[in-house]
Amino acid sequence: MTPVSALPERLLASWQRSEEYGVSVEDVEPVFTGTFDQESLFFQCGREVLTDLHRTLAAEPISLMLTDAEGLVLNRLSGDHSLLRALDAVHLAPGFAYSEREAGTNGLGLALADRVPTLVRAEEHYSLSLCTYTCAAVPVLDPRTGRLEGSVNLTTWSSSSSELLLALAQSAANNTAVLMLARSRGRSPRPTPRGEVxxxxxxxxxxxxxxxxxxxxxxxxxxxxxxxxxxxxxxxxxxxxxxxxxxxxxxxxxxxxxxxxxxxxxxxxxxxxxxxxxxxxxxxxxxxxxxxxxxxxxxxxxxxxxxxxxxxxxxxxxxxxxxxxxxxxxxxxxxxxxxxxxxxxxPLRDRPTDVLPLARYAARRARGRDVDFTPAAQRALADYGWPGNVEQLHRVVKDAARRTDVIDVGHLPGELRSGPGHRLTRIEAFERDEIIRVLARPGISMKAAAAELGMSRATIYRKIAQYGIRTDG
The missing domain is CATH 3.40.50.300 (P-loop containing nucleotide triphosphate hydrolases)
Known part of the structure; x- marks a missing residue:
């Protein structure tokens, strides 16, 4: 096995993350999520590119795959049945998630994590069950928005030559992005991915x-x-x-x-x-x-x-x-x-003392270190009813923790600063959130907030009472 000290810096960092994630060194145990939306522009263009490439490589021991941005394998093409059976044994197959968090250091997982073309050979894989393969993967970005859509992944036996593998993956990824740009007009945004099953x-x-x-x-x-x-x-x-x-x-x-x-x-x-x-x-x-x-x-x-x-x-x-x-x-x-x-x-609303410990835990998971909460943020979190329970709390806190080391009320959704009341219309919710956004700015006076919002100070005070907005500090 490759000595850890001999690994390049990127691979060593990936190995360290894999260990922190608790990935097994012996076996890969990825998540199965099932089917996915086949109407997305990325999938349709990527499938067309890989199908054309596969026609020229049908006799080669290479598997061509598309993955989404979370590492979910979307499709797989290969003319080598023994390779396909071997990949099935390690779940490198459509429907399984192969991100770095799920499978440790591997080509597509590292390419998605670092967003750069990546080649992982044989024993450079974190899991021993993947050491018989060499994987080349290249991320694909939406040419209009720059958003990560997924990756092109080529996998072969570790005993095969890998010199051209990364170049082929790079070419396929580039062709996919070009085709996406050419067909992008009038296409709907990417749908939200399904959860794991x-x-x-x-x-x-x-x-x-x-x-x-x-x-x-x-x-x-x-x-x-x-x-x-x-x-x-x-x-x-x-x-x-x-x-x-x-x-x-x-x-x-x-x-x-x-x-x-x-x-x-x-x-x-x-x-x-x-x-x-x-x-x-x-x-x-x-x-x-x-x-x-x-x-x-x-x-x-x-x-x-x-x-x-x-x-x-x-x-x-x-x-x-x-x-x-x-x-x-x-x-x-x-x-x-x-x-x-x-x-x-x-439900979480019946265990209010759990809110802050769970929030700190979620923030630490999102940032990889402890994150502070201001007293105002703590009050907002503790006073909220959490209709979505712990799942909603984790989602809110993780989103805030990814943007700051000190979470304040301004980093939290508007509804957490509003008291109970009638269900707001979309216009009312927008107005409430704008007021909260402006008032959360450090050092802002009510006069300045009124000028920015285009309201009188009396109107702002009335809206604060109407929406139950807390104005701590």
Missing amino acids: FRVETARLEPGSGTLRSLSTSWTSALSLTKTALAAGRVVAAVGEPGSGRSTVLAQAERETRPRERILAASPPAPQDVEAWLSLWTPELGKPHTAVVLCDVDALPAWVAERLRDLVLHAGGPVPFSMTAERFEDIPAALASLVDTVVQVS
Whole structure:
């Protein structure tokens, strides 16, 4: 294996990040997200370019792929069936995410992380399971906006010549960008990518690994009940509002009960992905020390729940199994019959003391170091009702933390500074947010704010009262 000291600086930094992410050195365990939008301009242009290139390389042991900006493999072309089978074994296949965070140092993951053309040879990969390959990847930017759209990735055996691999990938990426520019008129923006529906998770520094502990009595009681049930071999259903931390309490309890367990976490697939999704369970359930957390089972069709129940029951031995749902009565009967213990997870609004510890945790995850909150920001976070629960809190704080080392109210969405009231129209919400934006500017006077907003001071005071805007400081 390549000595760490011999790695180039970029690869060494990537290895260090891979270690911090908790990526396995032995095996790649990427996320399966299923299908994607095939109407995007990037995908259509990239597929056309790679299809043309594949015609000239059909006899070569090379796999050509497109990925999106998150490392999700969108398609794959190769005339070498033995290479395709080998890539299937490490999940370098359509529907799987291969970002640096998921798979450690690899060509496409590093190209996306650094946004530069990248070649990763053999033992330069972080995971030993990838050391038989050489990967060349080049990021593709939208030629109009400069936004990262994805990458072109070429993969071959590590024993094959790689001298021209990066040049071919660079040519394909350039041709894709040129074709996108030529066809860009009138095209709609890129759709929001779908979330993950399948993940094999090892003990990483995530909420599920138990790295966040000093939380409310409500949370610790739910965690304690879950740990007791799992230790006794019971099947647990964590119920509560979406985003409240149902899967986290299960994963954290699993970590503390059986520290060496692998956790297979899954969410309901789209209808077109059901068969592929079900096919993923059989090889994973047969592996030792694997626990299962099935999220949002209340969204599963009854027939899919029945198929999954049969897979679990015939896995060749007891499988640590738990699930989440909004209400127990909505769990399909086939899975509800397996449940021994029901754990209620309270919404975040009922555990206000958890808000700031969770916010600090989310900020540290986003920045890689501690981030400060001003007293005004702390009050705004603590006083908000969080209808989207912990998931919404993490999203808001991570967005703010990526822009500053000290989060103030001006870095938070407008609704966090408004008191409860009637549902605002789009015009009212815009007006409220503009007032908040101006008033949050350090040292601004009410007279100056009135001039900038084109309002009288009396009108601003009336609007502050109308929208319930806090004017701390």
